[in-house]
Amino acid sequence: MIYLDYAATTPVPQAVADTMYDVLRNRYANPSAQYEAGRDMRAQVEQWRGTIAAALDCPPGRLSFTSCGTEGDVWAIRAALWRNRRAGRHIVTTAVEHNAVLETLKQLKDEGYSVDAVPPRPDGSIDADSVLSRVRPDTALVSVMLVNNELGNRYPVEEIVKRLREVNPVTLFHTDAVQGFLKVPFSARGSGADFVTVSAHKVGGAKGIGALYVSDRVRDPRPLLPGGGQEAGRRSGTEATAQIAGFAKAVELRTAHLSEALRHLSEIRAHAVETLSQIPDLRVISPLQDAAPHILCVSLVGWPSQNIVTDLSAQGICISAGSACHQGKLSHVVKALQLPERVRKSVIRLSFGAETSRADIDACAAALRRHHDERLPML
Ligand code: PLP
Numbered sequence: 001m002i003y004l005d006y007a008a009t010t011p012v013p014q015a016v017a018d019t020m021y022d023v024l025r026n027r028y029a030n031p032s033a034q035y036e037a038g039r040d041m042r043a044q045v046e047q048w049r050g051t052i053a054a055a056l057d058c059p060p061g062r063l064s065f066t067s068c069g070t071e072g073d074v075w076a077i078r079a080a081l082w083r084n085r086r087a088g089r090h091i092v093t094t095a096v097e098h099n100a101v102l103e104t105l106k107q108l109k110d111e112g113y114s115v116d117a118v119p120p121r122p123d124g125s126i127d128a129d130s131v132l133s134r135v136r137p138d139t140a141l142v143s144v145m146l147v148n149n150e151l152g153n154r155y156p157v158e159e160i161v162k163r164l165r166e167v168n169p170v171t172l173f174h175t176d177a178v179q180g181f182l183k184v185p186f187s188a189r190g191s192g193a194d195f196v197t198v199s200a201h202k203v204g205g206a207k208g209i210g211a212l213y214v215s216d217r218v219r220d221p222r223p224l225l226p227g228g229g230q231e232a233g234r235r236s237g238t239e240a241t242a243q244i245a246g247f248a249k250a251v252e253l254r255t256a257h258l259s260e261a262l263r264h265l266s267e268i269r270a271h272a273v274e275t276l277s278q279i280p281d282l283r284v285i286s287p288l289q290d291a292a293p294h295i296l297c298v299s300l301v302g303w304p305s306q307n308i309v310t311d312l313s314a315q316g317i318c319i320s321a322g323s324a325c326h327q328g329k330l331s332h333v334v335k336a337l338q339l340p341e342r343v344r345k346s347v348i349r350l351s352f353g354a355e356t357s358r359a360d361i362d363a364c365a366a367a368l369r370r371h372h373d374e375r376l377p378m379l
Helices: 013-024 036-056 069-083 099-110 128-132 157-167 241-256 258-277 305-314 332-336 360-376
Strands: 062-066 090-094 114-118 139-143 171-177 193-200 210-214 282-284 293-300 349-352
Touching: 013 241, 036 062, 036 193, 036 210, 036 241, 036 293, 062 069, 069 099, 069 139, 069 193, 069 210, 069 293, 090 099, 090 157, 099 114, 099 171, 128 157, 241 258, 258 282, 258 293, 258 360, 293 360
Parallel strands: 090 114, 090 139, 139 171, 171 193
Antiparallel strands: 062 210, 193 210, 282 293, 293 349
């Protein structure tokens, strides 16, 4: 199999699986238990938290574990609005956020909030001015992702936060950094953001574990999951110790060789741009600058995305038509680009990881060219 869908999820390295297995089989004590094995596990969880906090550059005490990136996004939004409940009921976001953000905002509209979603430029970029010009005295929250999961654009969150403090010092800022974490330079603390969401399975951890950083501007974020009071009362539910251990191990492995890993991804992406650009009717949609190195969105203009994905899948090549969450439907991100219909309906996403080789890209390019030459365009 040639796997080119790392933005959907990543394989778990053996060392991560071994770490998780050891916790599941041998070190299974509940970290809230009062006997020695429980206290040891509590200390371990704090050590693992420290590893992830160091990679995100934030104080460990401000990082809480969640069940996934989706939970982190929903919690951040709900906690920000609760904290600013007297400040207003207006939210600014972008039209290209992950559905974890957009569907939550849809619920909030039903609850009486008003939402301004900034459209992207045709190249997928979002500039700080277009976000800040929508901020009002009653804006409770601004939520802008760090890296777009379908296009790879890196958004100027640091500039937005810095200027937001002048435009409205009360407004809180959330960034969904699920695709940006360990892919682009980023410091949670340095960015000035109030909430930062990450997820383990995009960086070699298991599915079903994530984390949320909350700045000390929001001292006690209102729990999304109230209950037994784990995670310093912020997020109840017995800690998923094996998943947390695996998350920390994955982060440790990545950060040990981060610059080489990012260089490898950039080289692979550049090779993909060069190779795929030689295919007739293929248009690169992702930007070449200000983009994460692991995502490349292209359109084989005139050949429907779903047919391409199915054809390549039959040859053992895994790519996606937009994000994995859309299951074949045209994504809101692609729609928001306002591309001509023939371009829009032919969009596919390739995404890369440590294991991706130039030969993988060449095989994918050859399969795309065959698809182009042998199948009739249907649009
Ligand atoms: N945000 C972004 C940008 C994503 O790409 C994803 C997953 O694809 C999520 C949030 C959701 O993360 P999870 O799958 O851990 O819920």
